[in-house]
Amino acid sequence: MKRFFSPISSKLPQSSSSAQNAPQVEENLNQLEETHHSAKRLKQGVDLDSLPADPKKRIPTRDYHPDEHESIHQGGGETFSSIGFRSWHKKKRLDTHIGKSNSVHNQAKKKCEDLMRQEQSIQAAFVKLSNQTKLEHKIRLKASIEVARLLLNQGLAFRGHREDESSLNKGNFLEILSWYAKRCDKIDELVLKKAPKNDQMTSHKIQKDIVTACKLETIKAIMEDLNGDYFSLLVDESCDISRKEQMAIVLRYVDRKGSVVERFIGIIHVHDTSALCLKEAIVNYLAQHSLSLSFIRGQCYDGASNMQGRLSGLKVLIQQQMGGSFKHMDELRESQEKKVQVALDMGEVENGKGLNQELGLARAANTQ
Template sequence: MEKYFGKRPRILDSCPELEAQNAEENLMENDINESEIKADPGLRKPIAEYGVNIRDRIRREYVAKGPCQPKGNIFQKTRQGKDNRSFRDAWYKDYDWLEYSEAKHVAYCFYCFLFKRGYVAPGDEAFTSCGFSNWKKALEKFKAHVGDKSSAHHKARIEYENFVNQRGHDESSTSLNKGNFLELLEWYGLRNDEVGKVILKNAPGNNQMTSPSVQKDMANACAVETTLDILGELGDKHFSILVDESRDCSTKEQMAIVIRFVNKDGQIIEMFLALVHVKKTSSVCLKEAIDFVFAKFKLSLSRLRGQGYDGASNMRGECNGLKALILKENPSTCYLISIATTCGSSCKRADMIRQIEHDRLVEMIENGEIGTGRGQNQETSLKRPGDTRWGSHYVTVIRLANMWQSVTEVLENVLVDGEEYETRGKAGM
C-alpha cells in the first residue's frame, strides 16, 4: 500500500491526559474481534454487555449481516400437545424481524436484540434472551410480540430503521452508493492501471484493505498530515480560537476548535484544528479539553490572542465561563464582546468614544494624514459581534483596529473613573 499511497504519516506527539480521557473508548474499539459477531442468535452476546462507546459499532456489524434466517432446513421437531411441531421458514415472509437459532432451536427478534430498551412486557423476554419455541402458538405469539405502536418491539423497530438510514450508504459490491472511501478508491483505480490491478476485487479476498478499521486508519492518516500542514503554516505566530460545542447523532457532546491567524502574506487564515469528545459541557471540562488539544499539538496558551464562543451560558459566563478561565492564565486573550460591551454598553461611554474618535479624525485631516470625500472616514462606532455568526467578528476586528487609539483612551478613563468595581476590572483586563 505504501508504494501507491505514500509513506506512513508522521505521528503527532501524544498528550498523556488526552490519551487517558479516550483510553477506554480506544481500547474497547480495538478489542473488537470478528469472532464476537455471531451469525447464530442463540450464541450472541447481548448488546448491553458491550461498552457504551462501541455498542453502535457492534450494531453496525450485525445490521450488515442482517437477521439469521436459515431456509430449506429440516428444523428440529419437539412434542407439543399431541403433535410434533417445529419452526417454519415460511414465517420469515410475514415477520422480517424473525431469527432462528440452529444451535438452540429457538426463535429470536432481530430488532429487539439490537435495540431493546428498559422494560420488556411479559412474554417478550423469550424473543431477546432465552428464545421462543412454542411453535403450536407461534403466530399468536408473534402478533402479540409485535403489539401496538407503544410496544417495545415497535420502538425497537423505529430505532433500527433510524439507525440504518443514518448510515447513508451501502458498501456491497452492487451498491451505487458505497460511501466516500470505496467510491474514491474505485475512482482512483479506474484512472491508474497500476493501482487498479491490486485493489478491491483484484486484491486477495483476505487482503483487500477495505475493512472499517483500515478506513479509519487511512482517514486518521489524512487528518494527521492535514493538521501538521496547518501547524506548519501557523509556526510560532500568535493566533485566536473559535470554539463551539454540540451533540452529534450518537448523542455525544463534541467540541470543535478552530484557529485563526495571519499568514506570512498578511492574509487572515481560519482552519479547523480538532474535534474533541467532552463528557460534560461545563466550562471547566471545556477548558481541560482545550488544554489537552494545546498540549497534543504543542501550542502555547501564551500565544493565544483572541477567543470567540457561541451564546451558551456555560461558555460566556462572566465568572466561571471558559473565557474567564483562559483569561486567568493569559490576560492577553482578548474577548471581542467584552471590549465592545465595556466601551459601548452605556450611553455615556458610547458618546465618549464617538467624540474621541471624531476629534482624532479631525486632527488627522487637519494635519493632512488622511483625506476626505464621499464614504471616507465617516463617523462610526464599535459593532458588537454576533453570538453565532462568525462573520460579524470580522467587522468588529476591523473597527477595533481602526479605532484602537480611541478605544484604549476610553478604557483608561473607565479604569480610573468607572463607577462600578466590576466595570473597572473589565477595562483593566
C-alpha cells in the first residue's frame, strides 16, 4: 500500500477520532487488495485456442492463475516445450511445426524479415526518390495515357504480332509512342530505350491498367450525364472467338441538351443465354452503377426466343419487375410537361401552334 499512498507525517496534528479510524481504513484497503489479487489468481479455465497469435493483443500473463502461466506462454499449441521433442533427425517433424504458408510461425518470420529490411520496402524507396525522378515518371505515364486514349477513341488494337527490337512493326501502341517521342524533345529523352528498364510504362499490364481506368472514367461521365433520369435498354448477346457468351449493354436516353443519345456501357460474360441468367446479369450490372429497372422506359432486343418470348422471354421478365403500367406513362407525361415549362420560362424553346406537343408515346417496355 505504500506504493500508492504516502505515509502521513507524524509532525502534523491529528485528532483523536482520525487517529482511531486510521488503522481501520488501512485494514479495509488491505482486505480489498487481497480480494482483488485472489480473484485475479483464480483459475479461469482459459480457452487456449482462442488466444490471439500476437502476444501484444493478449491479456497480461500476470492476471492469470500461476498454474496457467506456462500454457499461456505456449499459446495453446503442442509445441516442443509442452510435450517434448526427441526426433531431431526427422525433418518432417520440423515441417509440422512450421506449418503452411499462412501459419503463425511463417507470419512471425515474415514480419521479422520486413522489420529488419525496412530500407528495401516500396514506401522507403519511393520516399528516397528525388523530385526530378518523380517528374520524369509522370511524363512517361502521361505519354502512355495519351497514346492509349487515342487508340481507344479510334477503336484500334494496341499490340502487334512481334514487339521485340528486330520487329519492323511493334504494334500501334509502341509505334505511335515512338512517333510521338520523335516530335517532342521533352518526351524523347525519357521514354522507350532512354527510360529505366523498371519504369518504362509500356508493358502489357500497364496498358491494361490504363484501359481499365479510362473505362471507369467514361462510365462515370455517362452516369453523370444520365443524372438518374429514365432510359431505354438495348441488349444483344453473342459468342466471342473463344466461344464465350457475352452480352453487350447500351443505354438510350435524352441528355441535358435535349438530344437523344445512345451510350455503350459494357460487355458482360454470361454462363448461358437463358432469360433468367441474362436478367440477373443485367440487374447486377445496373446495380453497380446505381441504376434500377424502375427507370427503364423501353427495351430493344433481337428476335431470339429467349429475348422476345411472350411467356418467359427477357423482355417479359424485365417488364414484370419494372411494372409496365399506365402509372408510369402518367409520370412520364408529368415529368416531360415540367421540363417543357422550365425550358419555356428560360427561353430555351419557342412556343406556338403545333410546337411542344406530344405526338404519340408508345406504351412503356413495348418499344423496339
